[in-house]
Amino acid sequence: AGAGRPRVAVLAEYDALPGIGHACGHNVIAATAVGAFLAAAGLVGDIDGSVELIGTPAEEGGGGKEIIARAGGFDEVDAVVMLHPAGLEVAEHPWLGVRTVDVAYHGLPAHASAWPFLGRNALDAVVQAYTGIAALRQHLLPTDRVHGVITDGGQKPNIVPERAAATFYLRSAEPETLAELVERATAVFTAAATATGTRVELGWDPTPVYMPVRNNRALAARWAANVATRGRRSLPAGVIPGTLTGSTDLGNVSVRVPSIHPMLAIAPPTVTIHQPEFAEWAAGERADAGCVDGAIGLALTALDYLTDADLRGAASAEFEAAGGVLDLDAVVG
Incomplete structure (x- = not known):
């Protein structure tokens, strides 16, 4: 009008x-x-x-x-x-800015009882990542937030999970601090792969980034x-x-x-x-x-x-x- x-x-x-x-x-x-x-x-x-x-x-x-x-x-x-x-x-x-990341770990399947030593557990990697993020929270800015859910934990208990995944939201009050938070979370996700002998795949921003x-x-x-x-x-x-x-x-x-x-x-x-x-x-x-x-x-x-x-x-x-x-x-x- x-x-x-x-x-x-x-x-x-x-x-x-x-x-x-x-x-x-x-x-x-x-x-x-x-x-x-x-x-x-x-x-x-x-x-x-x-x-x-x-x-x-x-x-x-x-x-x-x-x-x-x-x-x-x-x-x-x-x-x-x-x-x-x-x-x-x-x-x-x-109001905080937020980025979304889909984190997928790829390991090796094996019989979880007979041949576990032949496998590489992707679920262990997700658990390590989730625990690492939890430890990271103590050292974040008061306005930073990270929260996630496990979206794939494997198929059956007697199969070492070949794939496991989680989705996380990372929030911060300024564009610059959001970028720093992304770097620190990425280090956690990568470290979990190294610790478990798996490969990590990071899918950033399946939907647009939200700015503060x-x-x-x-x-x-x-x-x-x-x-x-x-x-x-x-x-x-x-x-x-x-x-x-x-x-x-x-x-x-x-x-x-x-x-x-x-x-x-x-x-x-x-x-x-x-x-x-x-x-x-x-x-x-x-x-x-x-x-x-x-x-x-x-x-x-x-x-x-x-x-x-x-x-x-x-x-x-x-x-x-x-x-x-x-x-x-x-x-x-």
């Missing part, structure tokens, strides 16, 4: 979680985004600039926003606004002011520990254009995302009220950006001071 630049994009996520539905509240994200777009679209004709609604599927591991970005979906966008439902009101919060979110404080402050008119007071930055966080592909957008990703309370603080109870709250009356408040907050923030040259300048200056547009290929390597 509207015409030309500046242009604000409102992002609508809408995918659900297997088995527990909207336990991440993407239904609320989509509803607030659509509402914000419709509200802003009704007014943008009287001002210079435009507002755009972009549907962004596959946030839950698929990297949909990165795929849209690579296709040029944000090339003509000057700022991005969206929100995430939660149990607290937070205007800006750290670069919160734009100028825009986040305006969001906080706007949503306060709906009786919602955002907690100051830092009140919620930065270690209580996850990852989102909004990070990949935030290193391309100034972006915000505030949290909107639709549940009690004790109810966290990605569990069934949150899905119940995401379908309740408090979520309905949140959709209205969130849509108004996003719409006002988008309109403020279009009409306030000082806000645009502050958001742009902050973005450039943080490093400007990030070359993701150079960072990931």
Whole structure:
């Protein structure tokens, strides 16, 4: 809606979680985004600039926003606004970058009772790797996270496993520290192969890398002011520990254009995302009220950006001071 630049994009996520539905509240994200777009679209004709609604599927591991970005979906966008439902009101919060690695070990099969000395146990290698990662955690930065699951442990107990595999997520708060974490984890995976006489195969990034979110404080402050008119007071930055966080592909957008990703309370603080109870709250009356408040907050923030040259300048200056547009290929390597 509207015409030309500046242009604000409102992002609508809408995918659900297997088995527990909207336990991440993407239904609320989509509803607030659509509402914000419709509200802003009704007014943008009287001002210079435009507002755009972009549907962004596959946030839950698929990297949909990165795929849209690579296709040029944000090339003509000057700022991005969206929100995430939660149990607290937070205007800006750290979100970690994350890389995925599929780790497969290849050994030699043998009869586990009669001829075990002829085999090389791929499952032992996975166990060594898992244990090595567990030992590594003690020496990681407080904001680093590594977690994984074993996806293949062999076929039968009386066969030395010829193949075993695991998948790990590696998270960190900065692109540079994420790169260092990748190096350290790779050393663990390689050492496990050496110790067990197996061969390791590392499959990095089966889905796009998620970058840490670069919160734009100028825009986040305006969001906080706007949503306060709906009786919602955002907690100051830092009140919620930065270690209580996850990852989102909004990070990949935030290193391309100034972006915000505030949290909107639709549940009690004790109810966290990605569990069934949150899905119940995401379908309740408090979520309905949140959709209205969130849509108004996003719409006002988008309109403020279009009409306030000082806000645009502050958001742009902050973005450039943080490093400007990030070359993701150079960072990931």
